[in-house]
Amino acid sequence: MAKLSSTQFKAVDDQASLMPGVDVHHSNLQPYRLSFGTGGLHVNEAVELASIYRRCEDWAEATKRALGEEVFSSRRESSGKRLLRETAHKLRELNTQELEVFIEGDAEERTCVIWIGTCRAYRLIEEFAIEVLGKHYSSYIPNVTYDDFDAFIERKAEWAPELERLELTTRQKLRAVLFRLMREAGLIDQDNRILAIVLPPRVQHLWEDGDGGEFECFPLARRA
Numbered sequence: 565m566a567k568l569s570s571t572q573f574k575a576v577d578d579q580a581s582l583m584p585g586v587d588v589h590h591s592n593l594q595p596y597r598l599s600f601g602t603g604g605l606h607v608n609e610a611v612e613l614a615s616i617y618r619r620c621e622d623w624a625e626a627t628k629r630a631l632g633e634e635v636f637s638s639r640r641e642s643s644g645k646r647l648l649r650e651t652a653h654k655l656r657e658l659n660t661q662e663l664e665v666f667i668e669g670d671a672e673e674r675t676c677v678i679w680i681g682t683c684r685a686y687r688l689i690e691e692f693a694i695e696v697l698g699k700h701y702s703s704y705i706p707n708v709t710y711d712d713f714d715a716f717i718e719r720k721a722e723w724a725p726e727l728e729r730l731e732l733t734t735r736q737k738l739r740a741v742l743f744r745l746m747r748e749a750g751l752i753d754q755d756n757r758i759l760a761i762v763l764p765p766r767v768q769h770l771w772e773d774g775d776g777g778e779f780e781c782f783p784l785a786r787r788a
Contacts, residue, residue, distance in 0.1 A: 595726045596688045601734075601741050602643075602650050605678050605748045607671075609635050610651050614667050617655065627652050650685075657684035662770055669766065672750075676767045676782075679749040683781045689742060692716055693781040697751060700758060701783035707757045708746075713739045751783060760785035 612635045617626035627648050636644040658666060658681050666677040683690035696712050699705075717735060721727040730738075746752045753759055761782045771778040 596720075596724060597686055598688065598726070598738060599646075599650055599653075600682070600686045600689060600745070601738050602647055603741065604744055605675070605682065606636075606647065606651055607674050607678055607748075609647070610655060610678055611667060611674065613648065613651055614655050614663055617652075618663065618667060623652050623656055654678065654681040654685045657681045665766055665770060670764075673764050673767050675749055676761075676763060677770075679745075679751075680771075680778050680781060682745065682749075683778075688720070689745070690781060691720070692742065693746075693751075697746070697758065697783060698780055701760070705758075707755070708743075708752060709756060710739055710743075713742065758783050 612633075613626060613630045616629050616633075617623060620626055620629065630648055631645060634644070636647045655663070655666075658677065662677055662680070666674050666681075669677070683693055692713070696716050697708055700708055700712070714735075717727055717730075717739075721730075743752070743756065747754065750761065751759055762785050763779075763782065
């Protein structure tokens with residue numbers, strides 16, 4: 565079967581994300597969205613974009629204004645547009661209360677909230693956080709490895725052809741970015757050791773009346 569290069573996959577991923585009326589990243593019948601390969605959590609830029617959205621209450625307009633204000637000023641225009649689009653994709657997964665905590669919160673609160681936005685936006689990240697990171701932590705396995713990611717992808721690829729078709733270089737890039745995201749979220753250290761998390765009280769309050777799914781995305785030492 566032909567493999568998808570990084571460029572080819574971006575085109576497929578973008579097309580899937582634009583399908584009207586389809587929840588791409590939460591339905592098991594839809595392809596995984598893998599455009600998280602654009603980079604890190606970009607917390608500071610996400611706060612700027614969320615603040616712009618709070619003023620205009622329209623994500624398309626907020627993204628347009630953020631582009632004009634050069635929120636990702638150190639990037640080329642094309643990559644800046646893509647980063648803004650993916651950042652907006654994560655922020656759109658947050659409800660009003662979560663956005664308020666994200667905008668007004670401290671660095672720790674912001675990191676927790678944007679990690680949840682990332683998990684909701686990219687089902688593959690959410691499943692890795694729960695099925696690998698979380699299970700390792702609860703089983704007293706002290707770290708996660710690249711081999712864990714590769715085995716995880718192999719399992720998923722059995723019923724997700726978009727994963728089976730990935731070129732090796734694209735898979736390696738996604739793997740590196742995911743581990744970077746987990747480090748930036750404070751879930752693992754530089755040696756890929758799992759770090760126990762205590763959620764800030766205000767963040768915990770956001771989700772304590774729900775089904776608990778958000779808590780599963782963290783290696784929780786305890787709840788505050």
